Amino acid sequence: PPMHTKYRQPLQKVFSPKTINALGDSIRALAIELIDEIIDKGQCEFMTAMAEPLPVQVFLKMLGLPLERLAEYRELVSEHLSSVDSSNAILTMQKVVAAMRDTIIDRRDNPQDDILSMLWKVEIDGAPVSLEDMENYAILLFIAGLDTVMQGMGHGFRHLALNPDLQDELRAEPEKIKQASEEMLRRYTFTVPPRRVSRDMEFQGVSMKKDERALLYLPAADLDAREFSEPDSFNMSREKAHIAFNAGPHRCLGSHLARIELQVLYEEFLARMPKFKLDPKRPPTFHGGHVLGVDTLHLVWEV
Secondary structure, three states: OOHHHHHHHHHHOOOOHHHHHOOHHHHHHHHHHHHHHHOOOOEEEHHHHHHOHHHHHHHHHHHOOOHHHHHHHHHHHHHHHOOOOHHHHHHHHHHHHHHHHHHHHHHHHOOOOOHHHHHOOOEEOOEEOOHHHHHHHHHHHHHHHOOHHHHHHHHHHHHHHHOHHHHHHHHHOHHHHHHHHHHHHHHOOOEOOEEEOOOOEEEOOEEEOOOOEEEOOHHHHOOOOOOOOOOOOOOOOOOOOOOOOOOHHHOOOOHHHHHHHHHHHHHHHHHHOOOEEEOOOOOOEEEOOOEOEEEEOEEEEOO
16 A cells, blocks of 8 residues: 555456446356367366366456467466566566557557456546556456466366265255355465565564565465364355455455356356266376466266
8 A cells, every 4th residue: 555556446346246247147158158068078177178268268358358369378377377486477477468568559549348448548646557557457467367266166176076965965955056165265275475575574483574575375374273163174154254365455356256257167067067076097286386276177977
């Protein structure tokens, strides 16, 4: 504050519940289309068949980026999120900007119904946004929107594949899907946001120096036995809120969009697909970093 507030405020309307709710039908239609492509195959690699194309296509359309470059954009995001060295992270962010710059400038000259066009109309401290402002906006939205939701889907569907009784319960009582989705976000919280230490300090006995990096390990917070009884257990009846979307001024701006995408996919997949399980011949693979993600998730079912 106060800089953070100035730059975040223009995005509040774009990601408001009212605006995002209006996307519900199109998200559901895309989920059904993707399911129809795999339902007769008896198997799929879930991350590339479902978890990637659904949220990424939704977000590229919202942002105003061309869908035909989806694979290129995803590769850039993966490269950035796997960077543990800050200099490498800066290089990948420069690549992201370069990949989007033509579209950003085109939206200034030829505005359309998308987020980039809307942001060109914003004023910060009474002055129009600059190209640098737009590039910063684009990087933040691009990286946040093209990876995190798909990882939530990966962890959630792995849990469902390991728990056929839960699949049965949610198929019989779909009204429980919202609760199940929230508990999977808690149980498999996967974001580890970095922060810069603003001044020399001591925090709980640890000496921290100005400009060092601190990683907020949100997965540990949501598995804290002081906050959640039997934290490793999946329990849909929990009442205490999780912190998967962070909290305070930096709470995830796209949390409402993420929730809708997750719930819609759970609803349609469980309603349309037979019981599924992990492929015993191809176990899931994972990665660490700022996002604790699922690389591959092979599912099988009877046709």
